[in-house]
Structures are given as structure tokens and as C-alpha cells.
Amino acid sequence: MTGVRGKTGVPLAELLGARPGVEVRGGSSDPSTVRLAGVHPTAFSWDEPSGWAAATEGVDAVYxxxxxxxxxxxxxxxxxAGVPPRARVVLLSERDPDHTGPDGWAPRAERAVRDGGRIWTILRPSWFMQxxxxxxxxxxxxxxxxxxSFPGxxxxxxxxxxxxxxxxAERALLDVGHAGQVYELSGPESLSLPRTAELLSAAAGRPVTHREVTIVEAVAGMTGFERDLSALTFERVRAGRFADVTGTVERVTGRPARTLRAFLADVGPVVWTP
Ligand SMILES: NC(=O)c1ccc[n+]([C@@H]2O[C@H](COP(=O)([O-])OP(=O)(O)OC[C@H]3O[C@@H](n4cnc5c(N)ncnc54)[C@H](OP(=O)(O)O)[C@@H]3O)[C@@H](O)[C@H]2O)c1
Structure with missing residues (x-):
């Protein structure tokens, strides 16, 4: 796994680490911070290609x-190009990657996987509750x-x-039947930003409001590629590209996607305690 410390990486590592017979290498540029049961902390940095061969040697699948x-x-x-030819590859991409045309950055990242000569699955999720x-x-x-503040x-x-x-991702990495699939992933309901704030207020036990801002305000302080990518992402939010409810989570996993209310209840108000 790349990104084992990230928002999808932690829960995926937990699922895989609990599977008997599955050996998980949790890739991070800071492997000393990786403490997940059943996971081998593994040095992996996009800035250090010289370490990739050791991280991926002999793997059956790569996230x-x-x-x-x-x-x-x-x-x-x-x-x-360096992972074993038989390895399955699951890419975490995003909804509506073609927004800027087929030669944009996001479709090119997906193409690197489609054209990489491995068995592949692409995940295109909406915005994360996390x-x-x-x-x-x-x-x-x-x-x-x-x-x-969110320019919705x-x-x-x-x-x-x-x-x-x-x-x-766990299914796509471990099971057959996901080769060549592009999974458009969403939660079970499409929420306005004010409704999202209401749910946050109830969960946090204190008032939380959504503040509508311009995209320029939302990306203030960012520079370069991060700024451009974030601005584009918010444009896509505004164009309704993250609004569709797809039902793919249930189709693939056999159980419904979690609601925002359920996610917030699991987290508990302590997360927003100063
Ligand atoms: N966030 C969303 O709502 C969303 C929605 C759709 C698609 N995506 C896409 O999904 C991909 C991953 O996004 P993400 O938001 O999940 O990324 P993330 O949680 O920030 O994780 C990405 C990486 O950031 C590094 N990192 C640096 N400091 C960290 C810290 N304090 N805690 C945890 N990780 C830290 C980790 O790599 P190291 O361990 O190597 O430092 C981690 O694997 C991106 O391509 C994004 O565009 C995101």
C-alpha cells in the first residue's frame, strides 16, 4: 500500500491487516509513525524511486x-513498471477526472494505470467525510x-x-471480478452544505455553520499545483460533479455506504473538543 497514513490508507490497512494470510506492507515516507496491527511499516516515498523496488518486491497487489x-x-x-507483472493495481482517483478534457492531469494519472500492463481497478470517490x-x-x-468555509x-x-x-479497495485488491472496472463511489445521500453543517452541529454538540466563500478565498494561502488543483476541485463541486449518489459501495461490498450521520456518531464529539 502507498499512503498508509492517509484517510483511506488507515482503514484499508486495518481491513487487510485483520485478514489471515495477507501480508500488508504499509508504505509511508515516515514509516516510523505507522503503527497498525498486522501491517509492516514500509519506507515508500514518491521522491525516492530508488526505494520502490524493495517496497514492492514480490507483491501480489498494490494500492x-x-x-x-x-x-x-x-x-x-x-x-x-517495476511491480511484478501479475500484481493487481488499485488506483485511488476521483470523481469526474475528465473535467478538463482527456489530456488533463487526472485522466493521465488514470491512463498510467490502464496502460501499465497490470490488472487494474480505478476508484473514483466523492469528497471524503473525513x-x-x-x-x-x-x-x-x-x-x-x-x-x-466551502465554496459550494x-x-x-x-x-x-x-x-x-x-x-x-479491499475487494478489488483481494478478489477476482474487479479487473478493468472503474468504480464511481459516493455516500448514500447528497447533502447541501447547510444540511451538512446541521449534522455537524448535532454531532459536535455546538453550533457549526457553513460559510459560503469564493473559490479564490478557499484557495488563499495555497500556491502552484496545489492551488490550481484545489480551485479545479471546487469548480467541479459547484458544477455538481460530486452530487450523484452511485450505489457502487453497496454493489461491490454487499452493504450500504455509511451516512454522514453514522460517520459522525462513530467519531463522537471528542474530535471537535478544543
Ligand atoms: N480528501 C478528499 O475528500 C478526496 C476526495 C476524492 C479524491 N481524493 C484523492 O485521494 C487522494 C488522497 O487524498 P487524501 O485526502 O486521502 O490524502 P491524505 O489523507 O492527506 O493522505 C495522503 C498522504 O499524505 C501524507 N501525510 C502527510 N502528513 C500526514 C498526516 N499528518 N497524517 C496523515 N497523512 C499525512 C501521507 O503520506 P506519507 O505517510 O508518505 O507522508 C498520506 O498517505 C488524492 O489524490 C486526492 O486528490 C481525495
């Missing part, structure tokens, strides 16, 4: 968390200001629990 950087298509292609609990996203502003433009978002993405 690729797309790195959000300009050279991701080339990096993914180079990584896959953005509300991740301090690198909205958790801290919810705690500090009781607000989250009146669109709804079918938030998905990263644990459901992980459950689909």
Missing part, C-alpha cells in the same frame, strides 16, 4: 494513492470558529466515508 503533484502520471507509470475530522482540512476551523455554490455533495472506499 496506489494518487499523489497530488504535477508529475503524478509519470510517477505512477514508473512505479507500476475532511471534517482531519486537522489538515476542516477540523480545526470547526473547533476554532464554529464554521467551515448551492451544489450538494454525496460525502463518502473513507472506510467505504477502503472496503471497496
Amino acid at each position: 496506489v494513492v494518487r499523489p497530488d503533484r504535477a508529475d503524478a502520471p509519470e510517477l505512477i507509470g514508473a512505479l507500476l 475532511v471534517f475530522t482531519d486537522p489538515r482540512f476542516y477540523r480545526d476551523s470547526i473547533v476554532d470558529t464554529g464554521q467551515f 455554490g448551492g451544489a450538494t455533495v454525496a460525502w463518502i466515508d473513507a472506510r467505504d472506499i477502503a472496503a471497496v
Whole structure:
């Protein structure tokens, strides 16, 4: 696995680590921080291709968390060229990657997997519910200001629990029948931003409001590729590209995708305790 510390990486590592007979290498550029039962912390950095061969030697399957950087298509292609030919590859991509046309960055990252000569499955999830609990996203502003600023433009978002993405990834990595599939993944309901804030308020036990901002405001402080990618992502939110409820989680895993209410109940108010 690449990205074992990330939002889908942790729950996927937990699922795989609990499977008897499955040996999991949890790739991170900071492997000393990886402490997950049944998972071998493994040095893996997109910046150090010299370490990839050791990380992927002999693997049967690879989970690729797309790195959000300009050279991701080339990096993914180079990584896959070195993994065993029989290995299954599951890529974490995103909804509506073709927004900027077939030669955009996101479709090129997917093409690196489709053309990589391995058995592949591509996951295209909506926005993750975990953005509300991740301090690198909205958790801290919810705690500090009781607000989250999001340029939704009146669109709804079918938030998905990263644990459901992980459950689909687990199937695609371990089971047959997922080769050449592109899975459009969403949560079970499409929520307006004000409704999302209501659910957050109830879960956090204090008022949380959605603040509508412009895309320029939302990407303030970001630079370069990160800024461009984030602005594009918010444009797609506004265009309703994250609104569809797809039902794919249930189709693949046999159980319904979790609601935002259920996710927030599992997390508990302690996450937003100052
Ligand atoms: N977030 C969303 O709502 C969303 C929605 C759709 C698609 N996606 C796509 O999914 C991919 C992964 O996004 P993500 O939001 O899941 O990424 P993430 O949680 O930030 O994880 C990505 C990597 O960031 C590194 N990282 C650095 N500091 C960290 C910290 N304090 N805690 C945890 N990880 C840390 C980790 O790699 P190291 O261990 O190597 O440092 C981790 O694997 C991206 O391509 C993104 O565009 C995201």
C-alpha cells in the first residue's frame, strides 16, 4: 500500500491487516509513525524511486494513492513498471477526472494505470467525510470558529466515508471480478452544505455553520499545483460533479455506504473538543 497514513490508507490497512494470510506492507515516507496491527511499516516515498523496488518486491497487489503533484502520471507509470507483472493495481482517483478534457492531469494519472500492463481497478470517490475530522482540512476551523468555509455554490455533495472506499479497495485488491472496472463511489445521500453543517452541529454538540466563500478565498494561502488543483476541485463541486449518489459501495461490498450521520456518531464529539 502507498499512503498508509492517509484517510483511506488507515482503514484499508486495518481491513487487510485483520485478514489471515495477507501480508500488508504499509508504505509511508515516515514509516516510523505507522503503527497498525498486522501491517509492516514500509519506507515508500514518491521522491525516492530508488526505494520502490524493495517496497514492492514480490507483491501480489498494490494500492496506489494518487499523489497530488504535477508529475503524478509519470510517477505512477514508473512505479507500476517495476511491480511484478501479475500484481493487481488499485488506483485511488476521483470523481469526474475528465473535467478538463482527456489530456488533463487526472485522466493521465488514470491512463498510467490502464496502460501499465497490470490488472487494474480505478476508484473514483466523492469528497471524503473525513475532511471534517482531519486537522489538515476542516477540523480545526470547526473547533476554532464554529464554521467551515466551502465554496459550494448551492451544489450538494454525496460525502463518502473513507472506510467505504477502503472496503471497496479491499475487494478489488483481494478478489477476482474487479479487473478493468472503474468504480464511481459516493455516500448514500447528497447533502447541501447547510444540511451538512446541521449534522455537524448535532454531532459536535455546538453550533457549526457553513460559510459560503469564493473559490479564490478557499484557495488563499495555497500556491502552484496545489492551488490550481484545489480551485479545479471546487469548480467541479459547484458544477455538481460530486452530487450523484452511485450505489457502487453497496454493489461491490454487499452493504450500504455509511451516512454522514453514522460517520459522525462513530467519531463522537471528542474530535471537535478544543
Ligand atoms: N480528501 C478528499 O475528500 C478526496 C476526495 C476524492 C479524491 N481524493 C484523492 O485521494 C487522494 C488522497 O487524498 P487524501 O485526502 O486521502 O490524502 P491524505 O489523507 O492527506 O493522505 C495522503 C498522504 O499524505 C501524507 N501525510 C502527510 N502528513 C500526514 C498526516 N499528518 N497524517 C496523515 N497523512 C499525512 C501521507 O503520506 P506519507 O505517510 O508518505 O507522508 C498520506 O498517505 C488524492 O489524490 C486526492 O486528490 C481525495
